[in-house]
Amino acid sequence: xxxxxxxxxxxxxxxxxEHIVHQGKEPQRVLKEISLLIRRGQVWGFNGxxxxxxxxxxEIIANxxxxxxxxxxxxxxxxxxxxxxxxxxxxxxxxxxxxYNNMNVxxxxxxxxxxxxxxxxxLQEQIFEFLIDSGLGHISLTSNNLLTQEEKAVILxxxxxxxxxxxxxxxxxxxxxxxxxxxxxxxxxxxxSQKGKTIILGTTDCLLIEKACSHTGILFNGKIxxxxxxxxxxxxxxxxxxxxxxxxxxxxxxxxxxxxxDHKLSIKNNRLMISRSGSAESDPGxxxxxITSFGWIPERLEVNPKTVQNAYEELIQQHDL
Amino acid sequence: xxxxxxxxxxxxxxxxxxxxxSKRRKISSAxxxxxxxxxxxxVLQTIQESVLADIVPQILQPSFFSTITIYIxxxxxxxxxxxxxxxxxxxxxEIRRNSWYLLIQMGYRPIIMLFSKLSALLYxxxxxxxxxxxxxxFLTIFLKYTLILxxxxxxxxxxxxxxxxxxxxxxxxxxxxxxxxxxxxxxFLSAILILILKITLxxxxxxxxxxxxxxxxxxxxxxxxxxxxxGFGIMVICCLTCLIRAKNLAKYYSxxxxxxxxxxxxxVIYLDSKTGKQIxxxxxxxxxxxxxIIATTTTVFLIVFICAALVFNVFVILINTSTPGQxxxxxxxxxxxxxxxxxxPEIRLNDLAYFQKIDNQYPVAEGDIILFREDNLVYVExxxxxxxxxxxxxxxxxxxxxxxxxxxxxxxxxxxQGIYVGRNRWLGALILFANTIIGRLLLxxxxxxxxxxxxxxxxxxxxxxxxx
Numbered sequence: 001x002x003x004x005x006x007x008x009x010x011x012x013x014x015x016x017x018e019h020i021v022h023q024g025k026e027p028q029r030v031l032k033e034i035s036l037l038i039r040r041g042q043v044w045g046f047n048g049x050x051x052x053x054x055x056x057x058x059e060i061i062a063n064x065x066x067x068x069x070x071x072x073x074x075x076x077x078x079x080x081x082x083x084x085x086x087x088x089x090x091x092x093x094x095x096x097x098x099x100y101n102n103m104n105v106x107x108x109x110x111x112x113x114x115x116x117x118x119x120x121x122x123l124q125e126q127i128f129e130f131l132i133d134s135g136l137g138h139i140s141l142t143s144n145n146l147l148t149q150e151e152k153a154v155i156l157x158x159x160x161x162x163x164x165x166x167x168x169x170x171x172x173x174x175x176x177x178x179x180x181x182x183x184x185x186x187x188x189x190x191x192x193s194q195k196g197k198t199i200i201l202g203t204t205d206c207l208l209i210e211k212a213c214s215h216t217g218i219l220f221n222g223k224i225x226x227x228x229x230x231x232x233x234x235x236x237x238x239x240x241x242x243x244x245x246x247x248x249x250x251x252x253x254x255x256x257x258x259x260x261x262d263h264k265l266s267i268k269n270n271r272l273m274i275s276r277s278g279s280a281e282s283d284p285g286x287x288x289x290x291i292t293s294f295g296w297i298p299e300r301l302e303v304n305p306k307t308v309q310n311a312y313e314e315l316i317q318q319h320d321l
Numbered sequence: 322x323x324x325x326x327x328x329x330x331x332x333x334x335x336x337x338x339x340x341x342x343s344k345r346r347k348i349s350s351a352x353x354x355x356x357x358x359x360x361x362x363x364v365l366q367t368i369q370e371s372v373l374a375d376i377v378p379q380i381l382q383p384s385f386f387s388t389i390t391i392y393i394x395x396x397x398x399x400x401x402x403x404x405x406x407x408x409x410x411x412x413x414x415e416i417r418r419n420s421w422y423l424l425i426q427m428g429y430r431p432i433i434m435l436f437s438k439l440s441a442l443l444y445x446x447x448x449x450x451x452x453x454x455x456x457x458x459f460l461t462i463f464l465k466y467t468l469i470l471x472x473x474x475x476x477x478x479x480x481x482x483x484x485x486x487x488x489x490x491x492x493x494x495x496x497x498x499x500x501x502x503x504x505x506x507x508x509f510l511s512a513i514l515i516l517i518l519k520i521t522l523x524x525x526x527x528x529x530x531x532x533x534x535x536x537x538x539x540x541x542x543x544x545x546x547x548x549x550x551x552g553f554g555i556m557v558i559c560c561l562t563c564l565i566r567a568k569n570l571a572k573y574y575s576x577x578x579x580x581x582x583x584x585x586x587x588x589v590i591y592l593d594s595k596t597g598k599q600i601x602x603x604x605x606x607x608x609x610x611x612x613x614i615i616a617t618t619t620t621v622f623l624i625v626f627i628c629a630a631l632v633f634n635v636f637v638i639l640i641n642t643s644t645p646g647q648x649x650x651x652x653x654x655x656x657x658x659x660x661x662x663x664x665x666p667e668i669r670l671n672d673l674a675y676f677q678k679i680d681n682q683y684p685v686a687e688g689d690i691i692l693f694r695e696d697n698l699v700y701v702e703x704x705x706x707x708x709x710x711x712x713x714x715x716x717x718x719x720x721x722x723x724x725x726x727x728x729x730x731x732x733x734x735x736x737x738q739g740i741y742v743g744r745n746r747w748l749g750a751l752i753l754f755a756n757t758i759i760g761r762l763l764l765x766x767x768x769x770x771x772x773x774x775x776x777x778x779x780x781x782x783x784x785x786x787x788x789x
Contacts, residue, residue, distance in 0.1 A: 017591050017592075018589050018590070018591060018602060019589070019590050019591070019592045019599075020583075020587055020588070020589055020590075021587065021588050021589075021590055021599075022586055022587050023586040023587075027590060027592055027599070029592075030589070052583060052589065062574075064574055064576065065576075068594075084573040084574045084575075084576065085572055085573055085574075086425055086426065086571075086572060086573065086574065088426070091426050092422075092574060094419075094574070095419070097418045097419065097420075098418055098419040098420045098422060098423045099420070099423075100331070100415075100420060102331070102334055102335070102336060102337060102338050102410060103326070103331070103334075103338060104338065107324045107326060110323075110324035110326065111324065111326045111331060112423060112424060112427045113427060114327060114427075115427055115428030116428070120323055120324075121323055124323050124324060143338050145338075156423070159423065159427065160426075162427070163426050163427055165426060
């Protein structure tokens with residue numbers, strides 16, 4: 001892995017050929033001036049206001065669809081003229097249909113990894129243990145035709161992890177992964193990343209990005225409005241510091257508006273959200289002290305864990321305005 | 322258990338999740354085919370004395386030749402249906418589903434997969450066909466017919482060629498058809514095409530001749546029929562096409578399975594910035610009128626078939642209730658299943674004969690065949706002489722060992738109830754079949770099942786369409 005290129009995807013002002021047409025409106029280009037740099041070993045999760053934008057961006061990255069203008073370079077080698085041609089360094093998963101239904105999960109994984117030079121007995125043990133570690137042990141001997149399309153997709157990702165491809169593109173923004181599959185994807189993604197490979201996920205699930213990705217890219221109206229680390233994204237855009245729950249939440253909000261003039265207060269799902277305003281740093285401990293000094297103890301007060309979901313909503317809201 | 326699967330073994334498994342199940346399925350299919358052909362032979366024996374004896378005598382004779390001829394046709398139909406049902410597993414649909422993309426990424430070689438798929442398919446059909454062939458022979462031994470080995474290899478090879486041909490044709494079409502539904506239509510059309518080829522290239526002339534079938538080389542004699550040469554030619558061309566096309570398709574990721582999720586009122590287009598030309602991409606769903614045509618055709622076909630089957634059943638019941646003295650007349654015509662050879666060759670055994678109902682004023686001429694009643698018995702005989710109000714009648718053919726002129730009689734004109742106007746040999750055979758237990762079950766059960774499950778049948782076509 002020492003001689004591998006550092007920059008695995010480089011995009012500069014890439015524009016899609018595809019336009020979207022809404023009834024009675026002018027055609028709009030789906031992707032506009034996309035610039036992006038993805039490095040080796042990173043785990044990227046792309047989300048956006050439209051699944052089409054996410055799907056198309058990842059298809060362009062994987063050389064599945066052509067682009068209109070701009071520059072796109074894969075692992076510092078450029079981009080082939082022939083689209084959809086199989087590239088050894090890119091493993092693209094665009095649907096779960098590629099799975100064979102007439103075998104079970106473990107058998108399928110053994111079948112697709114049959115060309116691997118690892119001893120078959122060891123390989124089977126390794127795959128089986130990996131499935132158990134990923135929380136997929138319960139489906140390891142299930143027939144593939146009984147799996148959901150999301151489960152199939154995760155098994156395909158496991159297979160991709162065993163390939164020699166440097167970039168794995170998991171482009172399924174239309175799929176909804178449950179609480180069992182999200183940690184499984186996170187586990188597989190971490191393993192892929194450990195091997196020095198890059199994984200790019202297309203999803204509309206913020207939790208998946210939070211659990212599995214080191215980096216995220218957010219698309220809005222065909223443009224990338226954010227592309228950096230997940231941690232930075234959460235800290236920067238999820239401005240809620242403290243969440244307060246109480247029966248008299250509205251009365252409490254009026255009082256806190258006076259006590260915390262530098263903070264923004266809002267009620268969401270019967271919970272009071274106390275956010276910092278602007279980019280100023282805020283201390284949750286200080287907020288707690290302010291509330292208790294008033295002699296009033298709320299039923300529940302928690303420090304916001306900073307989620308990708310909140311950050312995403314905040315970012316989209318900013319751009320929607 | 323350690324899984325050590327390879328591509329050939331996966332292909333041999335076909336639609337089943339276990340190799341063992343697949344092996345059992347192949348054995349049971351072979352046994353079923355043999356048994357079914359044997360049973361069909363007995364069913365056909367019940368309508369032996371009908372038009373079928375003239376048209377397809379090779380399947381009605383009490384010999385090994387008949388049971389095996391039935392078997393090779395049944396095996397062909399079975400394989401066609403099997404291919405249509407399990408198209409997804411047997412042919413190259415997996416390339417379009419990108420299953421090969423996955424395998425190629427994992428180190429598999431397309432050329433090896435191509436040959437494995439072809440050889441596994443041919444090996445499977447060969448195994449089932451040969452097993453069924455042997456089982457049919459085994460069952461026929463119990464009938465104690467004379468075993469003539471000379472025509473066995475010829476019959477075996479003729480049947481095997483047809484099955485290999487349909488297999489390779491289906492394999493080739495699967496590389497060109499975009500949807501599963503279209504591929505199934507193509508398999509069905511290929512089967513029809515093979516049957517047409519066999520008729521037009523005089524292959525059936527050899528197959529129906531027990532003497533010529535005793536020489537294997539007759540199958541390959543171009544002066545007798547070029548079918549085998551044409552068949553082998555098609556197979557070679559198809560194999561080469563598969564090789565080139567499959568190798569080419571396997572180089573690319575297929576976008577068939579990749580669909581954009583769009584709002585209902587939106588579409589994705591390619592827009593040429595220079596010319597402003599718009600091309601619709603993705604989500605190429607079949608237009609609404611197309612689905613409507615499929616739905617309407619299926620519904621109309623079901624309705625027509627069910628109604629025709631019910632009407633035919635009523636017709637059969639009416640004819641069966643027609644007893645001497647109580648002949649049933651339909652719009653002035655008395656249909657009558659003629660269960661005698663006494664009027665041959667004009668009316669043959671088990672023909673459905675039509676007699677026009679006449680009154681006493683109708684002029685009956687010499688040479689007419691009439692239906693008359695005497696002593697509460699119904700007779701059909703030809704008028705050979707007319708004297709005033711009396712008619713002299715006789716039958717056309719006396720059975721062997723009977724005394725000629727025994728049926729010659731003179732009947733008064735008022736006894737005449739109908740005059741012969743025509744016959745239908747095929748309808749006669751069908752009524753004969755309808756009156757057997759199997760026929761009764763089929764003709765009543767099939768429409769009843771269709772009527773009961775019409776929603777499911779319609780749903781199946783609809784589901785396939787959406788899948789396509």
